Amino acid sequence: MSLALDLLTIVAVSLGAVFFLAGTLGLLRFPDTLTRLHALTKADNLGLGLVVLGLLPQVDWPLGALKLSAVWLLALLAGATVGQLLGAAVRPPPPVARVAGVAEESHP
Amino acid sequence: MSLALVGDLSLALLILGLAVWTIGARGAYGAVVGFVAYGLLVALVWVRLAAVDVALTEAALGSGLMGLLLLRAAARLPHDPAPPAAGRAGRLALRVLVGLACAALAAGLAAVVLLLPEPAPSLAAAAGAALPATGLGNPVAGVLLAYRAIDTLLEAVVLVLALIGLWSLAADDAWGGRPGALRIGQPGPALVLLAQLLPPLGILVGIHLAWTGANHPGGAFQGAAVLAAMWAIVMVAGLSPPPRVDRRAVRLVLVVGAALFFAIGIGGVWWADAFLAYPADWAKPLILAIEAALTLSLAAALGLLLAGPPAVDPDPVAAGRAGVRS
């Protein structure tokens, strides 16, 4: 039983590392900030999920496993919304208009 | 050359490279990003040294909250054109001097660490031996709240003093108003969504960190930093305006931690023969009470430090309405 769990750990963590590598390759090779953001949030989040899955058999059950899952869910939530936030910020905003010393900014 | 050693060396090289890049970065914004990344990586180093409490503090205060403060400071710096060529030799000499001083300091620290006798002198055994009397399971909490409680009390006071110093930067006609540094023009829908989803989880994590500090890595400062960060996100997104700083409730919350700590310390003079000594059976409940009050005060103080000095309200009517501005 523990051999099967160790095998699960090795397979899942290795897959997770591969996804991290894919994410970094995307970061290095993609031409544009928005595409790089995409590579970062999607591939790296999946890599983290696989790593967490692989570590679940190695921590004490149930509290340790629950905490690890909570970490991944939080990273997913944060990554998804922050990805939108970063994307909205990266898209070039219209020129800032300075009217009598007051700067008007559009949606960030 | 074991794998752990290779890993440690890689981490150290990465951090050093990042530090050098941060110092040499062209724009202030890039330098702050590098600094925050550096802080998060140093937290990993602390984990390798099995000092998770320090890692928590480094990640929360050293890089997270400091990053926001540094960005704001960088934004207020004048963007001056290239400095005049006149004093260039003097500036270069100053930089070389600073570089030499930093190198000397680093060499001195390295010498101190490398020349320690084996085994290194340490009070860890004595601290661990006296821990059961406090009822705590985390020796760091024991040091912070029992052996060196005076330091923690003074830190809480210093934070309030720093806040007063920050408030004193307000313009005369803004005194007592709402802090204005976290006001942004138009928070987008993504930011509002983040501010609605993240803070409830963050508050849970913050309270958990503060509570679990008694027996596991954690503590009042770390929990308070997470709570303050969540409050700052809410303030930036415009979901809830920063409170007016002349409100009595705000000021009460800020001082309750240090005041309770001080009161318990004074009580120790009667019941345990020394200032900040705890009576034998009451140590743990008193420490937990101090931690709770301290977390509340520190979270308020850190959040208000992030919110900046009071500023004149550009739209007093809208600020009175707590609602989504979009």
Next chain:
Amino acid sequence: MTEFLLGAALFVLVTVALGLIRVLRGPDDADRMLAAQLLGTGGVAVLLLLGVANGVNGVADLALMLALLAAFASVAFVTGVGQPGPPAPGAAADAARPSEQP
């Protein structure tokens, strides 16, 4: 198992390092904003692998906090963008006035 987890941690650390180099070198500030997100996922993965490999107590709490603070740092970076640029010759008074942007 410990050796494997340490090796995986080292691998992910190298990918994070490569990503950091790319992100921080990015020609303009918009690229550098990604650094916090990179560390929020990659850094957390390295942390969890290191912590479980060495049996360090309390690493999951630190991972929770890292994820939260990476999101906070991203918010700080995004709302810190859009700072006043180099002042035009006639706008020196504008630049001298303290800005309300964070």
